[in-house]
Amino acid sequence: xxxxxxxxxxxxxxxxxxxxxxxxxxxxxxxxxxxxxxxxxxxxxxxxxxxxxxxxxxxxxxxxxxxxxxxxxxxxxxxxxxxxxxxxxxxxxxxxxxxxxxxxxxxxxxxxxxxxxxxxxxxxxxxxxxxxxxxxxxxxxxxxxxxxxxxxxxxxxxxxxxxxxxxxxxxxxxxxxxxxxxxxxxxxxxxxxxxxxxxxxxxxxxxxxxxxxxxxxxxxxxxxxxxxxxxxxxxxxxxxxxxxxxxxxxxxxxxxxxxxxxxxxxxxxxxxxxxxxxxxxxxxxxxxxxxxxxxxxxxxxxxxxxxxxxxxxxxxxxxxxxxxxx
Amino acid sequence: xxxxxxxxxxxxxxxxxxxxxxxxxxxxxxxxxxxxxxxxxxxxxxxxxxxxxxxxxxxxxxxxxxxxxxxxxxxxxxxxxxxxxxxxxxxxxxxxxxxxxxxxxxxxxxxxxxxxxxxxxxxxxxxxxxxxxxxxxxxxxxxxxxxxxxxxxxxxxxxxxxxxxxxxxxxxxxxxxxxxxxxxxxxxxxxxxxxxxxxxxxxxxxxxxxxxxxxxxxxxxxxxxxxxxxxxxxxxxxxxxxxxxxxxxxxxxxxxxxxxxxxxxxxxxxxxxxxxxxxxxxxxxxxxxxxxxxxxxxxxxxxxxxxxxxxxxx
Numbered sequence: 310x311x312x313x314x315x316x317x318x319x320x321x322x323x324x325x326x327x328x329x330x331x332x333x334x335x336x337x338x339x340x341x342x343x344x345x346x347x348x349x350x351x352x353x354x355x356x357x358x359x360x361x362x363x364x365x366x367x368x369x370x371x372x373x374x375x376x377x378x379x380x381x382x383x384x385x386x387x388x389x390x391x392x393x394x395x396x397x398x399x400x401x402x403x404x405x406x407x408x409x410x411x412x413x414x415x416x417x418x419x420x421x422x423x424x425x426x427x428x429x430x431x432x433x434x435x436x437x438x439x440x441x442x443x444x445x446x447x448x449x450x451x452x453x454x455x456x457x458x459x460x461x462x463x464x465x466x467x468x469x470x471x472x473x474x475x476x477x478x479x480x481x482x483x484x485x486x487x488x489x490x491x492x493x494x495x496x497x498x499x500x501x502x503x504x505x506x507x508x509x510x511x512x513x514x515x516x517x518x519x520x521x522x523x524x525x526x527x528x529x530x531x532x533x534x535x536x537x538x539x540x541x542x543x544x545x546x547x548x549x550x551x552x553x554x555x556x557x558x559x560x561x562x563x564x565x566x567x568x569x570x571x572x573x574x575x576x577x578x579x580x581x582x583x584x585x586x587x588x589x590x591x592x593x594x595x596x597x598x599x600x601x602x603x604x605x606x607x608x609x610x611x612x613x614x615x616x617x618x619x620x621x622x623x624x625x626x627x628x629x630x631x632x633x634x635x
Numbered sequence: 636x637x638x639x640x641x642x643x644x645x646x647x648x649x650x651x652x653x654x655x656x657x658x659x660x661x662x663x664x665x666x667x668x669x670x671x672x673x674x675x676x677x678x679x680x681x682x683x684x685x686x687x688x689x690x691x692x693x694x695x696x697x698x699x700x701x702x703x704x705x706x707x708x709x710x711x712x713x714x715x716x717x718x719x720x721x722x723x724x725x726x727x728x729x730x731x732x733x734x735x736x737x738x739x740x741x742x743x744x745x746x747x748x749x750x751x752x753x754x755x756x757x758x759x760x761x762x763x764x765x766x767x768x769x770x771x772x773x774x775x776x777x778x779x780x781x782x783x784x785x786x787x788x789x790x791x792x793x794x795x796x797x798x799x800x801x802x803x804x805x806x807x808x809x810x811x812x813x814x815x816x817x818x819x820x821x822x823x824x825x826x827x828x829x830x831x832x833x834x835x836x837x838x839x840x841x842x843x844x845x846x847x848x849x850x851x852x853x854x855x856x857x858x859x860x861x862x863x864x865x866x867x868x869x870x871x872x873x874x875x876x877x878x879x880x881x882x883x884x885x886x887x888x889x890x891x892x893x894x895x896x897x898x899x900x901x902x903x904x905x906x907x908x909x910x911x912x913x914x915x916x917x918x919x920x921x922x923x924x925x926x927x928x929x930x931x932x933x934x935x936x937x938x939x940x941x942x943x944x945x946x947x948x949x
Contacts, residue, residue, distance in 0.1 A: 332838050332839075332840070334840060335838045335839055335840035335841070338840040338843070338844070339745075339749060339839070339840065341741065342741040342742070342744045342745040342749070343741075343745050343749070344741070345737055345738045345739075345740070345741020345742050345744075345745065346741060346742040346745045346746065346758065348738055349738050349739075349742050349762065349765065349810050349811075349814075350758075350761060350762075350765075352765075352807055352810075353761065353764065353765045353768075355780065356768070356772070356773075356776045356780070359776065359779075359780050360772070360775070360776070363779070411671070412671045412674050413671075414671075415667065415668050415670075415671025415672070416668075416671040416672040416674065416675065418668055419665075419668035419669055419671060419672040420672055423665050423668055423669070424669075424672070430672075432676075433672050433673075433675060433676060436675055436676050436679050437675045438935075438939065439679070439932060439935060439936070440675055440678065440679055440682075442861070442864060442865075442931060442932070442935035443682065443868075443928065443931065443932070444867070444868025444869075444870070444897060444927055444928070444931055445868070445870060446868065446870045446897045446900050446901060446924065446927070447682065447686070447868070447924050447927065447928050448682075449900075449904070450682075450685060450686065450900075450920065450921060450924045451678070451681060451682050451685055453904075453920075454681075454685035454689070454921075455681065455685070460685070462681075462684060462688075463684075489678055492674065492675060492678070493675065496675065520653070520657060520660075520661050521661060521664075521665070522660070522661055522664040522665075543767075546767055547767075549769075550767075550768075550769025550770070550771070550772075551769070551770075552769070552770070552771045552870075552871045553770075553870035553871055553874075553897065553901055556870075556874075556901045556904050556905045557900070557901070557904045557920075559904070585769060585771040585871070588771045588772075588775060589771055589774070589871070589874070589875060589905075592774070592775055592778065592779075592875055593875075602779060605775060606775070609771075609772050609775055612769060612771075612772070613768070613769075613772060616767060616768070616769060617764065617767065620763070620764060620767040621764070624760050624763060628756075628760075
């Protein structure tokens, strides 16, 4: 029973004794908070409509060419497009899935099943919660330090091999940096999913003679899979939209000569760009060539389609399983 | 002590322990899981180490008079006036909160106390979509729509970015954050309090304002603190709509363009020449990063304290 219904019942009870009055102040208050919600949603609507309207000139006439084209110096160039950005963003998503997902799920299972309620687990959880609040540029600094510069820790632990392996300012460095950035999100959502597994399932598995890892594999992972998947999808959408860490790690827009196919892994250790970086670059070039504002809007539409698809899949997945399990 | 020979057919300790191969495998798996959990600790340690080690070089070698009381922020010429960045960070954060606090809390109150469950089920995912919009998109929107259509009507210039434009953009970005933490706090208030209030004849608005909000106040404060921390660390919106390139003269007017801490870092690192300039330019990145890190960490810890207080209370 929500507050609204409680209030209605209470008022109905009261009208038996006194004349019904209109609740002017209460109505005003309700209008005020409703307008807060409406304004927030209106902003979202205006944002989407305005961007799509700006993007229309590019997308309506040459959507496919725009997806396949590369960075150009003029906005009316019929080879202009975002393929290089798609390439960077695609592989960033792949690296996030490949690294943050297994590490995050492993950490969540350790915290919930192996070390539940221990001091160590509490400490690690505190660290994870604080990591989740670290600004994204700071992760960019970490990426710069770890994967790009040939750093040393405490004067003797050389990290040069990391920079050699990633190729410095490359998609690989960017992907790993963003994997580190979204790791807390993956862990926290996976933990929630693991926690929601009914203890009856776990005890049943133990009763049949399963070891802990067999119980995790046969009971926890299948039951928690939708929740874990939701978290990973949200993490990927967050990673694909991030720009600040990429700037620090060294994403560029000038001097990119190649335009590799999406699955061509040979460009992973080379200079790179990503969709959000292309947007920033085109926005800044609109003074020189106003057509770039429209190109930027079109790139935003491409980015939003990717991000919102991931997000909506995650939200739908979660709602569906929440309803199923009541 | 020697273990006695087991009676044939009876359970022995060895039989209960399971096969050694299985035990070894279990131990190995639990170690792998432990290592996965340790990654976050290592990451935190590395962040702190990276920030402190490079910032230390900056603090040791920099001419401290160049970090305070200078004309502005000119990192490539060795002038690192911190007040320039701090003033800009304060302005954008303040403006962001003026936008986000009423919108976020209002939306949260409506969703938690007034909306019917069916409406809630539609409205909440839409707010979550707003939360998922990348900050570059908000930067674009702030610069190309908010500036000419909103900022131009409240005394600013429509053609370029400013702290005011960026602040509004950052505010929109933090609305869903404020809304979701506030809503969680109000959801934690027991229904019995609302029922008791209604039973005493209080109207909905009175119950909300006098009963639910005071009971959830820690969570509401937490939502603002976390939002401030988020706004301080927001990079791209300010970078795009803040109206400043990589160097800027100190200004106190929100109608001017300026650089906040994160946007100064991003502009220093962007461009084809990457981080070059006077000797300490690279290290100055880490120094600003360290200040930002400590500020946001402090705010998050305080915010966390408030959130746990709500949880413990009920």
